[in-house]
Amino acid sequence: MSELRTILRNHMKEKLARDEVVASMTVRLCRSIEIAQIAKTAGFDTLYVDMEHNTLSIDTVCQICISAQQIGITPLVRVPANTPEYICRVLDGGAMGVITPHIRSAAEAKAMVDLVKFPPIGHRSAGGALSQYHYRSFPINETNAAMNDATSLVVMMETVAALENVEEIAATEGVDMLLIGSNDLCGEMGITGQYDHPKLKDAFQRTIDAARKHGKHVGIGGLASRDDLMAQFVEMGARYISTGTDMAFLMSACVQRARFVKGIATGAKV
Numbered sequence: 001m002s003e004l005r006t007i008l009r010n011h012m013k014e015k016l017a018r019d020e021v022v023a024s025m026t027v028r029l030c031r032s033i034e035i036a037q038i039a040k041t042a043g044f045d046t047l048y049v050d051m052e053h054n055t056l057s058i059d060t061v062c063q064i065c066i067s068a069q070q071i072g073i074t075p076l077v078r079v080p081a082n083t084p085e086y087i088c089r090v091l092d093g094g095a096m097g098v099i100t101p102h103i104r105s106a107a108e109a110k111a112m113v114d115l116v117k118f119p120p121i122g123h124r125s126a127g128g129a130l131s132q133y134h135y136r137s138f139p140i141n142e143t144n145a146a147m148n149d150a151t152s153l154v155v156m157m158e159t160v161a162a163l164e165n166v167e168e169i170a171a172t173e174g175v176d177m178l179l180i181g182s183n184d185l186c187g188e189m190g191i192t193g194q195y196d197h198p199k200l201k202d203a204f205q206r207t208i209d210a211a212r213k214h215g216k217h218v219g220i221g222g223l224a225s226r227d228d229l230m231a232q233f234v235e236m237g238a239r240y241i242s243t244g245t246d247m248a249f250l251m252s253a254c255v256q257r258a259r260f261v262k263g264i265a266t267g268a269k270v
Contacts, residue, residue: 004142008133010096010150012046012074012240013176016217022046022240024076024219028054029247033067040071048076050245051086052101058086062093066131069096076152082108087115092127097152099179104161106168113174116153118144121174152176154219158184163203170210177240178211180204182222195226208237224248 015022025039027049039047047068049061065075078099079086087098100112114122129135132150133143153174156162158181162169170178182200183192191197204218211218219240223229230241 002142002146004133004136004138004146005149007136008146008150009072010074010152011072012076012097013150013152015045016177016239019239021234024048024240024242025249026050026242026245027064028056028245029250030064031056031060033063035246036064036068036071036073036075039068040073044073044243046074046076048078048099048242049095050078051090052078052080058089058093061090062095065090065094065096069094069132074152076154078156082112082115084115087112088125088127091116091124091151092130094131096132096150097154097176099154099156101156101181102158102184103155103169104159105165106172109155109169109172109175112153112155113172116151117148117174121148148174154179156181156221157203157207158188160185160188163206166207166210167213170207170214170216175216177217177219178207179219179221179240179242180207180238182220184222195223195229201232204233204236204238208233212237 012022022045024046025044027035027047049056049064051061061077068075074096075094076097076099077090077095078101079090082100090098098116103109115124116122118124126140129137154177155169155175156179169175180203182195185203186192186194186200189199191199208218217240218238219242220230220233220238221242224244
């Protein structure tokens with residue numbers, strides 16, 4: 001292994017290549033780099049900072065990403081729009097992959113490849129030495145190839161159109177993962193909140209079959225409250241699990257401890 005590839009590693013992609021299940025945490029609440037170490041200590045493989053559903057700045061997001069990559073947690077960013085002013089900047093700023101929402105076709109997926117991957121796969125612009133390889137200088141052809149291998153493009157499958165085009169999307173060179181957004185997809189299919197509906201299971205099966213055919217991976221999103229379904233879809237072949245948000249984890253622990261204390265107080269009165 002070359003010196004560059006020893007430095008530049010995407011541990012999430014390495015686990016997926018071994019067909020192992022990856023645990024991910026979503027960052028929506030925390031604004032400081034401590035969340036990266038918390039994710040590491042808790043045992044997560046990766047985190048993704050969700051810019052689509054919060055007000056985090058690009059600067060804050062990139063500081064979290066750099067902190068995560070330095071301790072072996074693969075940092076991804078879900079961008080709020082599939083445009084270069086978000087995608088290119090978070091990648092240059094420290095992310096090791098992006099999650100692109102609402103992809104509907106192979107043409108849209110290819111447009112994301114062009115922004116995320118360097119030539120010859122895409123058309124990402126060279127931005128100089130990056131944190132992903134410790135700001136060191138290597139020949140550009142070497143860095144482009146290594147960065148393409150180490151950068152994850154995750155396209156979200158959350159529309160009926162995406163399901164109809166799943167074969168073509170999965171076949172798109174440069175796409176690494178298809179992440180099913182269960183909430184939005186259920187809404188699109190007219191079964192909002194009905195996670196046990198056969199249509200959702202069928203969507204996972206169709207996506208997994210297409211992804212496996214083309215050597216890609218499938219992620220589970222939006223099912224943090226349903227351990228049973230996450231386990232079922234992993235059994236079917238999904239390998240990335242979005243387990244929930246930092247906000248949800250904090251709220252759950254807070255509610256549990258407050259309930260415990262209230263239970264003591266109630267028992268004392270009795």
